Amino acid sequence: MIIGAADQANTQLNQQPSAAGQAAYVAKNTLAQAAAQSAATAAAALAGKQIIVMGLEQQSRDAQVAVDGEKQQLQQAQRAAAAAKNAAQQAMHQVQVITTALNAAQATAEHAAQAASEAAAELAAQTTMVGQAKARAETIAEQLAAARLDFETTQAAAQKAANAAQAAQNNAAAAAAHAANTAAAAAAAHHPASLHDDEALGLVNALPVDAYEYKNYHL
Secondary structure, three states: OHHHHHHHHHHHHHHOHHHHHHHHHHHHHHHHHHHHHHHHHHHHHHHHHHHHHHHHHHHHHHHHHHHHHHHHHHHHHHHHHHHHHHHHHHHHHHHHHHHHHHHHHHHHHHHHHHHHHHHHHHHHHHHHHHHHHHHHHHHHHHHHHHHHHHHHHHHHHHHHHHHHHHHHHHHHHHHHHHHHHHHHHHHHOOOOHHHHHHHHHHHHHOOOOHHHHHHHHHO
C-alpha cells in the first residue's frame, strides 16, 4: 500500500509540466495536495506498520523469554526424570535384594520346618522306645522280685531241711556212739580190756563217713 501511494505521487509529480498549458496552477496545486495526501497516507501506513513491527518484536522477545523459561523447566524436568529413574533403579535393586533374601528366608524356613518335623517324629519314636524300655524294665523288675522271693523261700526251706538233716545225723551219731558204748561195756565183761578197746574202735569206724561230713556238703 505504501509503495502504491509513493508511485502515484511520483506520477502526479511528473505530470505537472504537461499541465502547465491548461491550468498550471490548479493542476499543480491539486497534484501537490494529492501527493501530500498520498504521502500522509503512506506515513500513516508506515506508522501503523511500525507499531505492528514493534508489537511483534515485543511478542518475539516475550516468546523468547517464554522459550527460555520452558527450557529451564525442561532441564528441571529432565533432572527430575533422571533422579526419578535413578530412584526407580535403586528401588528395583532393593526389591531384588529383598526378593532374594525372602527366597533364602523361605528356603531356610522350609528346611527348619522339615527338620522340626523330623525331630518331632524322632522324638515320638524315641518316646515310644523309652516307654517300651520302661515297660520291659518293670516286667524284669517284677520277675526279679518274684525270683528273689522264690529264691529266699527256697533258701529258707533248704536251710530248714539242712538243719533237720544235721539234727538227724547228730541223733544217729549219738545213737551209734551209745550203741557202741553199750556193746563195748557188754563185751568188757567177757573179754580183755585191749580186745574191748579194739572192738569199740571198730564199731565207731563202722559208721558211714558221710554221716559226719553232711553239714559240709550242704552249708
